[in-house]
Amino acid sequence: MERRVIELDQGWEYMQKGITKLRRILDGLPEPSFNAEEHIMLYTTIYNMCTQKPPHDYSQQLYDKYREAFEEYIRSAVMPSLREKHDEFMLRELVKRWSNHNVMVKWLSRFFNYLDRYFIVRRSLPSLNEVGLVCFRDQVYKEVNDKARDAVIALIDKEREGEQIDRALLKNVVDIFVAIGMGQMESYEKDFEASMLSDTGAYYSRKASNWILEDSCPDYMERDRVSKYLHSSSEQKLVEKVQHELLVVYATQLLEKEHSGCRALLQDDKVEDLSRMYRLYHKIPKGLDPIANVFKQHITAEGTALVQQAEEATTNQAANTIAMQEQVLVRKIIELHDKYMAYVNNCFMNHSLFHKALKEAFEIFCNKVVAGSSSAELLAAFCDNILKKGGSEKLSDEAIEETLEKVVKLLAYISDKDLFAEFYRKKLARRLLFDRSASEEHEKCILTKLKQQCGGQFTSKMEGMVTDLTLARDNQTSFEEYLRNNPNVTPGIDLTVTVLTTGFWPSYKSFDLNLPAEMVKCVEVFKEFYELKTKHRKLTWIYSLGTCNINGKFEAKTIELVVSTYQAAALLLFNTADRLSYSELMTQLNVTHDDLIPLPPVDERKKVIEDVDKDRRYAIDAAIVRIMKSRKFLGHQQLVMECVEQLGRMFKPDIKAIKKRIEDLITRDYLERDKDNPNMFRYLA
Numbered sequence: 001m002e003r004r005v006i007e008l009d010q011g012w013e014y015m016q017k018g019i020t021k022l023r024r025i026l027d028g029l030p031e032p033s034f035n036a037e038e039h040i041m042l043y044t045t046i047y048n049m050c051t052q053k054p055p056h057d058y059s060q061q062l063y064d065k066y067r068e069a070f071e072e073y074i075r076s077a078v079m080p081s082l083r084e085k086h087d088e089f090m091l092r093e094l095v096k097r098w099s100n101h102n103v104m105v106k107w108l109s110r111f112f113n114y115l116d117r118y119f120i121v122r123r124s125l126p127s128l129n130e131v132g133l134v135c136f137r138d139q140v141y142k143e144v145n146d147k148a149r150d151a152v153i154a155l156i157d158k159e160r161e162g163e164q165i166d167r168a169l170l171k172n173v174v175d176i177f178v179a180i181g182m183g184q185m186e187s188y189e190k191d192f193e194a195s196m197l198s199d200t201g202a203y204y205s206r207k208a209s210n211w212i213l214e215d216s217c218p219d220y221m222e223r224d225r226v227s228k229y230l231h232s233s234s235e236q237k238l239v240e241k242v243q244h245e246l247l248v249v250y251a252t253q254l255l256e257k258e259h260s261g262c263r264a265l266l267q268d269d270k271v272e273d274l275s276r277m278y279r280l281y282h283k284i285p286k287g288l289d290p291i292a293n294v295f296k297q298h299i300t301a302e303g304t305a306l307v308q309q310a311e312e313a314t315t316n317q318a319a320n321t322i323a324m325q326e327q328v329l330v331r332k333i334i335e336l337h338d339k340y341m342a343y344v345n346n347c348f349m350n351h352s353l354f355h356k357a358l359k360e361a362f363e364i365f366c367n368k369v370v371a372g373s374s375s376a377e378l379l380a381a382f383c384d385n386i387l388k389k390g391g392s393e394k395l396s397d398e399a400i401e402e403t404l405e406k407v408v409k410l411l412a413y414i415s416d417k418d419l420f421a422e423f424y425r426k427k428l429a430r431r432l433l434f435d436r437s438a439s440e441e442h443e444k445c446i447l448t449k450l451k452q453q454c455g456g457q458f459t460s461k462m463e464g465m466v467t468d469l470t471l472a473r474d475n476q477t478s479f480e481e482y483l484r485n486n487p488n489v490t491p492g493i494d495l496t497v498t499v500l501t502t503g504f505w506p507s508y509k510s511f512d513l514n515l516p517a518e519m520v521k522c523v524e525v526f527k528e529f530y531e532l533k534t535k536h537r538k539l540t541w542i543y544s545l546g547t548c549n550i551n552g553k554f555e556a557k558t559i560e561l562v563v564s565t566y567q568a569a570a571l572l573l574f575n576t577a578d579r580l581s582y583s584e585l586m587t588q589l590n591v592t593h594d595d596l597i598p599l600p601p602v603d604e605r606k607k608v609i610e611d612v613d614k615d616r617r618y619a620i621d622a623a624i625v626r627i628m629k630s631r632k633f634l635g636h637q638q639l640v641m642e643c644v645e646q647l648g649r650m651f652k653p654d655i656k657a658i659k660k661r662i663e664d665l666i667t668r669d670y671l672e673r674d675k676d677n678p679n680m681f682r683y684l685a
Contacts, residue, residue, distance in 0.1 A: 026100040042111040059119040070135040105132035262294040274347040296357035303365035314371040330382040362413040380423035408449040415652040464504035491522030514590040516572040628683035
């Protein structure tokens with residue numbers, strides 16, 4: 001059967017009913033939505049009218065009428081409603097009409113879809129979507145865009161003055177300026193952005209000088225918020241517009257304002273405002289320098305205050321109170337470091353300038369002396385307190401490891417790292433030798449961290465000490481096995497010997513104590529055992545580190561005494577004599593007067609400093625010789641500078657000490673002065 005021809009007027013009358021229904025829906029009038037049958041009928045009508053044989057193919061006429069439908073709706077309904085409204089009300093109406101227009105384009109382009117698929121493609125005509133957008137652009141946008149732009153800028157200025165505005169509305173209006181460009185930003189830039197930037201510049205220029213006196217830094221940086229409803233392409237232009245007037249011209253005053261400048265933000269922990277300040281200033285050449293400087297000053301002041309508080313708290317206090325205050329100080333410095341490292345990472349985006357500021361600040365107060373103790377000694381004591389049995393810090397394994405990690409980070413700021421190493425080594429020796437270490441794992445853990453931070457040379461002796469103890473335990477097991485396998489060899493008493501490597505451990509006083517017969521035998525037995533293992537090592541007995549369990553048989557009862565080896569030797573003499581004179585004790589024990597009287601507490605600090613000073617002389621000598629061997633001929637100033645640079649990782653060498661070592665090396669024929677220029681040195685091979 002042949003299909004009945006639909007005439008243009010007849011077909012368009014049917015389509016007009018569908019368009020009217022759509023307009024009523026858009027205008028919020030009572031009207032049911034399109035059902036599937038209506039949708040199909042409207043689409044089929046267009047399809048039939050476009051596929052009839054000429055002259056009844058109405059494709060071109062329907063394409064024109066599609067456009068006319070929009071034009072008529074805009075003329076009769078959209079523009080009258082827009083013209084009667086002003087300012088924010090007009091913007092709301094514009095957003096509503098734009099939204100309705102997009103819905104109308106969506107529905108009509110579905111009904112007229114056959115045109116898009118065939119007629120428009122063949123003729124290379126603008127698509128139905130594009131036709132709809134052009135209608136809105138030419139008949140609505142061109143008339144209202146100036147008023148819309150001015151209304152948006154007025155609202156932005158209101159927000160700058162502190163009023164609450166509807167940001168979502170502004171974003172929707174700005175989106176219209178962008179969409180009208182159909183993929184190009186020209187309309188947005190020419191019709192909106194240029195005026196907005198001009199107004200922004202004028203506003204900030206007008207306000208800047210007053211704000212410095214009366215407004216606050218966080219409000220001063222509101223451009224961060226304005227950007228939320230502008231197109232992203234405007235943000236950089238906006239920043240550049242305000243930077244000169246707002247940030248460069250008034251940078252110093254802004255950062256130093258009493259209640260809202262950088263200093264105030266740090267004091268009040270205003271993390272978000274500091275982040276905003278960073279984002280504002282980091283794109284300005286050298287814009288971050290003053291902020292980093294304030295950051296450094298602030299940390300220095302806080303750290304110095306902690307040191308002063310600890311100094312005051314330890315004045316005229318007992319030794320145990322002083323030690324406790326020093327532990328508290330180190331803990332507070334760790335907390336301070338955690339806090340401001342988080343600022344560097346989060347507020348200041350890990351920027352190297354703020355890492356440098358933090359480092360320089362901590363170097364200032366971490367090298368101050370508290371109650372006669374250097375920071376190197378305090379850190380070593382803090383570690384000792386954590387690592388020894390019965391320390392005041394009761395922490396989980398995870399917390400201990402985390403705390404040790406933080407202590408090692410603090411060590412980076414200490415100039416006398418070699419002093420820390422020596423104090424630490426002395427305390428480590430006590431922990432290991434007297435079984436005071438809480439965990440071998442933790443001991444190894446901190447040595448690994450120290451090695452990573454300061455190099456293998458820094459920890460080689462300490463690692464050797466820990467290894468020695470492991471070997472000593474194995475050695476003791478072998479000795480006990482040796483005794484079991486040789487029943488005729490018997491030391492007479494239980495003997496435990498810890499064999500150490502001389503070079504790893506601190507130096508200990510040693511002399512020929514006349515041991516009691518009971519002890520002589522067991523020492524001889526161990527010597528015989530040890531010589532079976534090695535012929536090339538000499539044993540030196542350090543009796544000052546030994547302990548002895550002896551039974552005191554008193555009239556009332558027998559008491560077990562735990563005494564030093566010296567004390568045991570003295571007490572055992574009384575097994576064969578009821579009374580002995582002081583001089584007889586000296587003779588029989590073969591000790592001097594100084595060693596027989598009660599030993600006064602050794603000034604460990606003085607001894608450590610003396611040992612470190614001696615090591616430093618060797619280190620300076622080695623550095624000078626290394627440099628001169630490489631350079632052969634070098635000026636005094638250059639030699640001193642290179643020496644300081646080489647040694648700086650371990651300690652801060654004294655210039656006078658370097659000069660003294662140079663003179664000493666000249667007398668020992670390692671170097672000579674140039675005959676023509678006494679400030680030049682030559683290396684002597």
